Amino acid sequence: MLQYSIFQTQNGQKPEHSIDALAATLSEYLSPEQVNLVQRAYYYAEQAHEGQRRRSGEPYVTHPLAVAAILADMHMDHQSLMAAMLHDVIEDTAISKKILSQQFGSTVAELVDGVSKLTRIEFQSRAEQQAENFQKMALAMAKDIRVILVKLADRLHNMRTLGVLQPEKRRRIARETLEIYAPIAQRLGMHNIRVEFEDLGFSAMYPMRADRIRAAVRQVRGDRREIVENIRETVESYLEEEGIPARITGREKHLFSIYQKMRSKRKSFSEIMDLYAFRIVVDSVDNCYRVLGCVHSLYKPVPGQFKDYIAIPKANGYQSLHTGLFGLHGVPIEIQIRTEEMEEMANNGIAAHWLYKTDGDAANGNSHARARQWVQGLLEIQQRTGNSLEFIENVKIDLFPDEIYVFTPKGEILELPAGATPVDFAYSVHSDVGNSCVACRINRRLAPLSEVLQSGQTVEVITAQGAQPNPNWLNFVVTAKARSTIRHFLKHQRRSEAVELGERMLEKALAGLGGQLKDIPERQLEELVETTGADRFDSILEEIGLGNRVAYLTARQLFNAPGKTEPEQTSLGQHAMVINGTEGFLVNFAKCCYPIPGDPIIGLLSSEKGVVVHTDNCHNSIELRSKPEKVVPLSWAEDTDNEFTVELKVELSKQRGIIAVLATRVNGADASIEKISVEDDTPKVTIVHLLIGVKSRVHLANIMRRIRHIPATLRVTRVRH
Structure with missing residues (x-):
């Protein structure tokens, strides 16, 4: 436990509150002028909080005084102590940041602003409010790392005085402390504060368990x-x-x-x-x-x-x-x-070697640089995440898990959390290295990107120009930086693909009405943006591409603009959108009918998924045709050369090794097997379901012919659910 000289509580007795006792402690390491500034901040806070009381009934100013005492025992500088005295003034009194700046200087005012609990905002949930507050606190930490030290001292005193609160509120604050503040203290190397956070939080969350362990110890x-x-x-x-x-x-x-x-x-x-x-x-x-x-x-x-x-x-x-x-x-x-x-x-x-109180201390500079690097990493994550809850989820992952140490090919040491993979390593080197990595070598041998790294290994990342992050990486990466960067890239990629797909779909819809996007005046596009409430025309295209807006109705809106005569509608079938299977996230192939090049196809709009491609005779596509606004006419590009999944059902006479023979025949036809599942029909017949990658109906026919030539084959059919 921490031992504090001024406000130490023993045997349940109330701590003694005295600015004179604090000043005596401060005079051991601060100049008289600096001590006077801290005292002045105290008297200012005392006046500002006049009449305010804590839940315990004590005058409110006892709280900032106790927070300053905690920082004094860490020998923090006078500006941090002044900020501790004033940290609730902006929120709880009528005094503004500008007035504080005039009274005590901009540095102290910025510190107070960073530590202050932020203006109350109406959030959907308390969790979101806490996440938002922490996100803003991270931004303040980036300006001045002392913000977090004052905040930790503030939280520590609140934890010591939890007893007066209702049990539910006590548990909520304790959980937040254990999940966020204790790991931050650990991340900054502040062992004493972390231990006290954990023990106080544990006692508040599980009082009976804590009492039993304490008695046993x-x-x-x-x-x-x-x-x-x-x-x-x-x-x-x-x-x-x-x-x-x-x-x-x-x-x-x-x-x-x-x-x-x-x-x-x-x-x-x-x-x-x-x-x-x-x-x-x-x-x-x-x-x-x-x-x-x-x-x-x-x-x-x-x-x-x-x-x-x-x-x-x-x-x-x-x-x-x-x-x-x-x-x-x-x-x-x-x-x-x-x-x-x-x-x-x-x-x-970090408080042990404080940058503001020493000159040229190498150890100090090193610890301060490490802390700054961590805060900078928080800032990068904050910029990439979509919302505050996602940000805090990533920060929790990153808050000092068990670590491993690996080497770059040049012998530099990188610290990563336990369970990290070469993809985490790549992103810790640089975001661009992570985004373009395609393979890796661990101790000079080729290894999968999902392999868990061990301490002492040398890791080399192989990159390729034009490579992109794989969504499957999210299943095994463990660092917050890797996770947030991959998500950010995929979101951006998905948006750009949605805009591109939306533009193609709108062009096809306009062609069906006898028009072209390039012929529509800029003024009409601006009017459409205004009437739909979108922020710009690209947002409308994105909504079309995601399947949240109908291209044909948007085309009609453009033609129904004042002074514009709608041309006679032509058959939609004449203006089918051409696809080749490389459209990305927003053109998906239905798993009920597994369409392949050569099949007559039709597209159905699905919210957030874009266009889902079905075969023309698929029962799902037939059912959904009752909503013509959701139907997109499609046709295959002539030069399609990608692989498409198809399902086959093969009935075979039972023989030893027949599955291996079947797999060899399929591989020999230049097709990849994605999945094999076997079900027994009768004691004499084996039914095998194959998911295979093919390039066209001709390719599929060739594979089915090779399977039929196996003597044990009784029947082979293409499955359509």
Whole structure:
């Protein structure tokens, strides 16, 4: 748990609120002028919140004061502390951002604006409102990363004072904290705040479970004391003999991590608590590795348990050596070895090496750059996602899952979440690399793009000009950047295809009325846009292409414009739209009749799917012809060279290996088999259903002839459902 010098609550007693106590703490690391500015912000907030009270009955100003105290214990700069004092002024009082800017400067006003809960907007759901707020907070973080640190401190104090709220509201805030704010604290390396978030959130969500685990931990702590002390003394005396100064402490798991491990690993409490964990803090990186050698000579290391986060730090700047050991009588021991600076970084993360309070600190610059890189990634995701709920779904995926480390062909290290694939790797290198990737090599061997990567592998992405993301990638990518970029590309692609298809369909409808799109005056197109409420003419074409607007009726609207005489309508059949099977997402081939080139075909408009192609005699197309506005006359292009799926039903005499013979015959006819399913009809007959790719009716006839020549074939027919 965090230890705060000013507002620490012990044994349920109320914390002491005092600006003088805070000023005394601040004077240890800030200049007198800066302390005065923080005090001035406090008195300003006190006046602004005059008469306002918290649910607990305390004056409202006690909340911003407590938030500032949390930041003071992290030794944050004076502007962050001023923003903490004023963070609710814009929302809860009549004071505007402009007035704050005049009083305290634009930097503090921007920070307050970023942290403030935003103007109430009517959303369809509370989830959407929370998502929208977080989305806007991400934008504010991009301007100044201190926004999130003030926000975390604000949330921490709210979590500490949850007790006065109704149970339902308490659980909602706790869930939001566990899902969003605790992972953000982890992402920024702020271990202490994350632990307190998780324990407070866990206690609010599941009070009885938390109480039981807390009581069990208290009991076990007494039973374990002798073993823990014995191990600590053994390690300490060995390091003294080697002349290595070190501070050794026992490391206890917090409640939420115990609960998570019990649930995820399906282990009992006693199994989780079997592990004895220690932290050894030394004065230099060199001594970290010397201590590692010492503990490995004392106790036998567990294979595969050693991790070097000093040589390869985590994305949030965390550094340490981790090792697992077999102690006396096989007792499992876990040890972390780090320097004092690493310890500070592990506990307070980005706040430990704050950019605004040091000059030229390399470690500071590195951790700050990592945080900025993460926020920039959030911004990219925000720009690509369609709505706030989709954005927050992607952010949750990205908020610090277990990580792996892989190498580029040039030896650069990339950090990815566990379960990442070469497609995730490609998008982490660059969006354009991801969009154009077609294959990959893992450790110099060709591998599928869906293969899960492991730490230490070298990954090389093979790209091709003109290549495009595959919608199936969404089934296996795990990073938010890959998911949002693929979705963004597909949405854009779908829109451009819808506009192109809509234009072709409108041209055909106009031709049926004896006109052409190019002959329609610009003024008439603008009038149509106005009367339909569209934002531009392309939007009308998109709606036609998606099947949400009827091309023929739109053509009639254009001809019914004032002063325009509608020509005599000609037969729609004379103006069939030509297709070749490469139209993309918005020309789909029906799975009830599987049309192929050479079949008489007809198109039916379907909302959001564009044109669905059926054979002319398909029972579905016959049923839907009662709605002529939904029918699109179609014909095949003469030079169609794509593969189209068709279903065959083959009845065979039962023989050993007959399915293999059938597959060989089909492959020999230059056709691809997409699916084979077998059903037994009688003890003597096997019925096989084949989904195969063919190029035309002639190609299909050739395949069926080859199948009939198999001696065991009784019958082969094309299936039309």
